[in-house]
Amino acid sequence: MSVKLIVFDLDGTLLDIEHQLHDKTIEAVKKVRKKGIRTIxxxxxxxxSAKPHTSRLEMVDPIITYNGALVVNPINEEQLFHEPIPFETADKITKxxxxxxxxxQLYIDDKLYVAEENEFTDKYYKISGIEPNYVGRLDKFLDxxxxxxxxxxxxxxxxVEIKNFLEENFxxxxxxxxxxxxxxxxxxxxxxxxxPLKELAAKYGIKREEIMAFGDGLNDLKMIEWVGKGVAMQNAHSELHEHSDDTAPNHNDFGIARYLKQYFDLDLEIPAQK
Incomplete structure (x- = not known):
């Protein structure tokens, strides 16, 4: 397959178990880009929350965030695509x-809003590095x-109860x-x-068969299924493995760097596999 575009998930894929981006991963992505391959x-x-990582990767192509609901041009931070949840629906769910x-947690204008600090906000901060705005009752706040x-x-x-309720009502x-x-x-x-990936590929004149994508979670499933070569990380959800075309090593063991080095024959030194 002639690859013209590679799409990377962040957590569990490009980032290690501490949600950090390793220098070897950055080097691998840059070397692939030097071959004329777009990277997203x-x-x-x-x-x-994604920006500190995409900046280190020196990404120039649009950044797909919020599981596809918002796409931003990293050069000028212009919103290229935004599909928020309709207010009436969001209001009912919040109540x-x-x-x-x-x-x-509510995400509005790229800001995070929660009712109050608790174990979940602390956990989320460790993952995202984003301080939430504490606003009290969210059903009174949402506008x-x-x-x-x-x-x-x-x-x-x-x-299960929550998912069943949401599926039955919304x-x-x-x-x-x-x-x-x-x-x-x-x-x-x-x-x-x-x-948005489909829209970007059409804009660039790139066929789905010419796209490779890496992911680990269920939020990557539709992307992995659609592209020409969907690659699940070794640490990925079992359902993702069922629908992927290949497997990359664990995200905590230079998984992306190892896969890119082998697939594209990159001149890259990586520590011995664990």
């Missing part, structure tokens, strides 16, 4: 969540269409995905990383 990041993160005392909503719930039985309005086992991520219906 597609993440569930906020743009402001349901508050009534049932679940932890909810705009959020780009994304996130419910964090670690109890599996309660997760199936025609929202898309559910997950980048972490405890995350229930909500975007507008029919939004995924694959949606």
């Amino acid at each position: 990041v597609a993440t569930g993160r906020m743009y402001c 349901m969540v508050v009534q049932n005392d679940y932890h909810l 705009a269409e959020p780009t994304k909503m996130l419910i964090i719930e670690e109890d599996e039985d309660r997760q 199936d025609s309005k929202i898309e559910l995905s997950s980048s972490y086992p405890s995350f229930i991520e909500i975007t507008k219906k029919d939004i995924s990383k694959a949606v």
Whole structure:
């Protein structure tokens, strides 16, 4: 396959277990780009949370964020694509969540809003590096269409209850995905990383067969299925492995760098595999 575009997820893919970007990974991505191959990041993160990593990677092509709901040009930070959740839908979901005392996070204008500080906000900060805005009751606060909503719930039985409720009441309005086992991520219906990717590929005149994509979570599934060569990280969700074309080594062992070195015959020194 002649690869003209490579798409990378961040957490669990480009980033290691500490959510850090290794110099070897940066070097590998830059060497691929020198071959004339476009490189794109597609993440569930906020743009402001992805930016420190995309800047180190010196990305120049659009950044797909919020699982596909927002695309930003990293050169001038212009919004190229934005599909937020309709206000009426977001308002109803927010009221349901508050009534049932679940932890909810709202993302509006690339800012994070939560009711109060707790174990979930602390955990999320360690992942994202973004300080939330504490605004009290979210059902009283919400007055705009959020780009994304996130419910964090670690109890599996309660997760099932929440997902079932959302699917039964809002199936025609929202898309559910997950980048972490405890995350229930909500975007507008029919939004995924694959949606803006298709638009960008058409704009660049690149066929799906000429696109390679790497991911690890269920929020990568539609992207992995659509591209010509979908690569699941060794640490990926089992369902992603079922729909991928190949496997890259673990994200915590220079997985992307190792795969790119072998596939594109890069001149790159990498520590011996663990």
